[in-house]
Amino acid sequence: MTTSVQTKKMTMIQGINDALRTMLAEDDDVLVMGQDVGVNGGVFRATEGLHEEFGDERVIDAPLAESGIVGTSIGLAANGYRPIAEMQFLGFTYPAFNQIMTHATRIRQRSMGRYTAPMVVRAPYGAGVRAPEIHSDSVEALFTHMPGIKVVVPSNAYDAKGLLIASIEDPDPVIFLEPMRCYRSSRVEVPEEKYNIKLGKAAVRKEGADISVFTWGAMTIETMKAVEEIENEQHITCDVIDLRTLSPLDKETISASVQKTGRAVIVHEAPATGGVSGEVMTIINDTSFLYLRSPIERVCGFDTPVPVYSLENEYIPSPEKIKNAIHRSISF
Template sequence: MKRKLTMIQAITEAMDQKLADDSRIMLLGEDIGVNGGVFRATEELVHKYGPDRIVDTPLAEAGIIGAAIGLAMNGKIPVVEIQFLAFIYPGFEQIVSHAARMRYRTRGQYHVPMVIRTPYGAGIRGPELHSESVETFFAHVPGLKVVAPSTPYDAKGLLIAAMEDPDPVIFLEPTKLYRAFKQEVPEEMYRVPIGKAKVVQEGSDVSIFAWGAMLRVAEDAAKQIERENGLSCEVIDLRTLYPLDRDTIIASVKKTGRAVVVHEAHKTAGLGAEIISIINDEALIYMKAPVKRITGFDVPVPQFSIEDDYLPTAERVKDGIMETATF
């Protein structure tokens, strides 16, 4: 049966169903028990599963993630909630030095099946440390998988897949989309495969790559540009940021010959640069124009009064599409 859920409801349901399905699953985080988490993603779960499985932790990200690594190596599957992505920095060393490389370091004797959930991105009128988009930090680290859903359907399916993955997964939740819209989501458990992008809209003139909250911006721009200029845009939701779905990226640009990448992270060394490199390595001779990046700027996320000027908009994306189309 399908019902319409918001993204936050879909995420809660995924955790609820896996907690019931697998006794190894446990949740750790700040205020995730009685309070239900800062965005209420874990609301009521402590009453169903108890404080031994829904663990309220001290305000200590290094300790939360370090404890989760130890639990994962000893038979549990911990799902960590970090309140905001930029709060993860105190636990960064635990992630990159231990979680990501434990299987390599032990030659496969130990795995670290854990998920780190964290909201990210601007557009919610929060301070800069509540609004950063620094996915590149984690996509650079071998041993981690990095996921960023754009819809309630994908959020549930990807989170279930992440909780069943034998390796650590960074699960990035676009804060702006938590309650932005509802979508039909199956009641039963299902999986969306990690590492597979989704062609949201078929097109023939230009490929647009996006993820998270920027997917809706890309879709809006594609609809407007088709209506106003008659250009056919192929819109692709990457969904997994590491490992990237190279096959879908290359197949699309071979078809269209043009590409635009949209992300709200800083431009320098953002994932857009890696996508351009993949295209240059494997499909350069098919390209009719340079790849265009529409991104955030190389500054901290500004205060809310000018936050909208920082984020990519449909107008900026349309300008990028026209620049590639008229090259």
């Protein structure tokens, strides 16, 4: 006899909250730590209600000291806990960069496996919400260049819950980046029970035959808009691949898609130079070069900091820019 899975429509912020509650209830070694995560429930309310339910020894309000939050989490992780450190914004992670790069990513190698750091660093990130300077940075590539840490970016509530649970259960550190534009932009059905989504596995959001479009995070929404419009205008179909995990990348899904379509566009809002799109291009060249029918196209942010509000929309890849890249590739 089969039982149906109970689901509930959730926003991404609700999916994250549900994942945290699920893991706090299941494992006494799971802790949440960060600025305003306790009594106030977090700047975006991702931890709302958790302090009341689990107490201040499990949901810990920390001082305004990112290096202290991450450093303490590393010590806790090395001693058997599974801490989840919240950075209020990804740009605020810079003071903790040394702790992540020098200690969290290396502790397994340094101790020859005696110690590990099973911890998660959560951070809202990305432009499009009219936030002040430093709040909207997309610097995911900084962390993908660190051996020993995984980098995860959900684009909807279902993925956010499953990927966060998988990240908390992972034996090594994970950077979990949450696109602010996706926090409350949509609701999807999310199982109320525990589930996880394997890290390192991309999601095929749409299948097509003529071109592959790779993206992640908030740009998944813009990409799907562009693909819908261009498919209505032309007799083409697009593969849309939401990478979800940026380190490690899903090489098999990337190469299989390009070998099917022969064309590729990569979309991300981070600056182009040194961005993750360069690594995706390398995977395509290494595995699928002879299948390509046109040069690989990229649609990225500019090599500048995220600009002031009035120029923010010019900075972010738009459906129109994505459509133009698809047109160039198809018509080559």
